[in-house]
Amino acid sequence: MSIGKPQPTSLNARTQSRVLEVAFDDGKEFSLPFELLRVYSPSAEVRGHGAGQETLQTGKREIGVAGIEPVGNYAIRPIFSDQHASGIFTWDYLYWLGENQAQLWQEYMDKLQAAGFGGETGRDAPMQVKGGGSCGTKH
Template sequence: MDTRPTDIRLRKLSNLLELTYADGRCFNLPAEYLRVYSPSAEVKGHGTGQEVLQYGKRHVRLCGVSPVGHYGIKLVFDDDHSSGIYTWDYLYELGNKQNDLWQDYLQRLAAAGRLRDDAQVIKIVDPAKTD
């Protein structure tokens, strides 16, 4: 089966990537879902067991889409993440398994004690105000 979409649309208002296929299937993939399942080394690691759980991405925005050869696309998010190539096969898999993958992600977040809204907070201390 050819997993190359016949149409790709960035829906900025709804923050979705819409993929349409020749077989009539259409997937609407939210930015948060695409971000936490990025194929980048930052997320996937460099091998099995090196995956890094992404959290605090509920409000991430999808800013841009650009083609990469004839085999995929690069996505740009407003948290400055833009590495990783989403191949046609990987995008189709993300669409086809969206419900199962999303539930798995939510379970992994819960197991790690994290929330979708968690953010890394860095406290900056003014040395002039310390004892």
């Protein structure tokens, strides 16, 4: 356990409302939508391997979580309904997502709009990939 860093005291996946509820020992509690977790997954598939290599995630409004696996005593690995399962969410990262949720949502909406999705349509419709590029290739 990390000294001085908030540690989780409870973790509940609510499949009907599609949120992960996390409480920490400093008294903070967060309700993190599965969609937020999926679009901000710390995986290389989402983040890329460096600055500017991020892949915008679309069509994730109805994403579910099929399971959650512990990773040591420091993280979890959600298994999303779209088979994405490579993101390891540390306690620090979950806390950061909770603390910055409003700003992250706004940044996500801004990125969708910049990619040509009006309103929140990118949350429903997966991005159409042009050509035969591989995963993570920008078009």
